[in-house]
Amino acid sequence: MVRATDYGYEIKAVYSPEDIPGFDYQKDLGDPGSFPYTRGNHNQGYRSRMWTQRMTAGLGSSSDANKVLKKYREMGQTGGMCVISDRVFSDCIDPDHPLGRREAGVLGWPGCSLLEFEELMEGIPLTGQSITLLGSSAPSSLRLAYVVALAEKRGINPQEIHGGVMESPFENYFGQTDVQPFDINLKLFLDASEYVLRNKIRMRACIISQHFQESGGNNAQALAIELSMLKELCGLLVNERGLDFDTVSQLPYELVSIGTRFFEEIAKVRALRRMWAKMAKEHFNAKKDKSCQLLIAVHTSGRTMTYQQPLNNIVRCAVQTLAGAIVGCTALDNATMDNAIAEPSPLAARMSLNTQHIIAAETGAADVVDPLAGSYFVECLTNKVEEEGYKILRTIDEMGGMIAAIKKGYIQQLLREEAAIKFRALDKKERLVVGVNHLVIPEEEEFAIPIQELHAGDSEAIAKRMAEWKKTRDMPAVTKTLRQLHADAGKGDRFNLMPSIIEAVKAYATVGEIMGVIRKARGLSYDPFNVIDCPYELQ
């Protein structure tokens, strides 16, 4: 068994002041709420604002997901809702597409049109809680348009809504591919980001390192990836979209993955806050303190949930949730004990949400800000992971930044190699996982937990409903808005498509139609899978 961090730093038996030479409290940590924000963004921590305790929803039809969201609210999840899209919506095709109808509503919410969002949000407020919609990058603009359109219908000023619906365009390279080309994802991400910033809508963009780590990336690599994504995207919004950095800094939030190696995970997030604060000040010349504070949401690691002895995952989830609480996050959502087996069952979801409630209410972890500050071990780990992260960040910078590094295949190679190292470490028992390669029990002694069954007919029902409903729309309005979008999409990358996407969404054009039209204007096929043709005359 190795005793080292995942980026290869050998851990000693004992830590002392010698392990943090030159430690300077003000310079390295600062009080909570002070630069460089290593200890957190708020001087009163969770006493001034408790983290948003949430479970991700999205399975079956929009009405099914609506019921789950309402149930979560009954279970104490009132600070914010989080819904993940199914793969059909993530790939920007409709449920009645031949490839969509088999997977609609299977791994998430089938949000292909405003109709679906209206059904998802029936009886659920848009304000007073954060609205988080996850999925891939390409439909970010659609998710934003849904929020804006529904706010208008409900007579709400969109500036009163907060949450996060956009996703960075890089996840495509982090082991979770989608079908849209990078340049479209980037353009639409920048359009949506510029739109919310100029219109003062408090919708954040999720800069996700979670996928990178869940696909095998180590902690130091994750820091480098996070910082280089932030640098690239904020740089584009400043330099290409003409926005002020202090405005742009209010856009991103970082979604980090927290695994079971408790102290290392805490060190990683502390280092991330410090690295961002320095980048904001030194690279972007931030003028406001707030611009140096990175908002961090935590997802406990699905990757660490084991197939064997799934009840053990409750313990893993608790350790990770405690780490997530201690790092000072703005929101936390959990993996579930059945993560390696199926989609979350109601029991598993309740268990995970209660894990958060127990840690928030019973452990005292929320009473004190950054309770491990000053620990020789934790400060040393914070310095080490930062140091290693900076080495990789410099390499990416030397290549010309994140986009250039991806074009060279550097990031993909980094991830492939690291995933292989992690796989081999388990194979060789260098890392032990109880029930998997350590203290394995016979299959007959396994405890069966309830399984969330999938029903093949559900996807087909969603597809059929969509096909029928499409015919009932005001087709002249759909056609008119799609033609306008097509014309606008031909006006170059700097022409912001959000206004015309919002109009198309309000006319109930679907994601397949909206993305199809944008693709056509860019010289691509209407359908990313080349199965269906564009049903509209666009000229």
Add this chain to the structure above:
Amino acid sequence: MGKGSGIKVIVSMIGLDSHTTGGEVVSMALRDAGFEVVYLGTKQTAEMVVNAAIQEDADVIGISSDASNYLQIEELLDLVRKNDLSDVLVVCSGNISMPQIEKLTAKGLAKAFSPESAGDEIVDYLASNTRSRHVASMGQAKCIV
């Protein structure tokens, strides 16, 4: 000569599943053990996978799955049977629950490996259970529509 010498394996995702790490890592472990691996990647349909197996004269089809696309694995198994490829071992790995494994096994799935399966376990199983290499020529292979 590795344990997998002379054995050709198709590794693929199926449907819209885009979690590529598992398939890539298993492909690497199989190649290290001497198997010939044809990695199809993402966004494959059951028809595409079976066509590839026919064209490549593969001994094994391995599907990497993330908690969603069982229906399409069932379709794949139906196509394997329909195309007289019963000597091609079909295995899968990923987040697959016991009820789903039972359904797939009834349709001819040889083995479902759990997400944390050791590389040796997969290598040994495929090396021991793959058909003896047959002498079917490409001319005998059937094309499906």
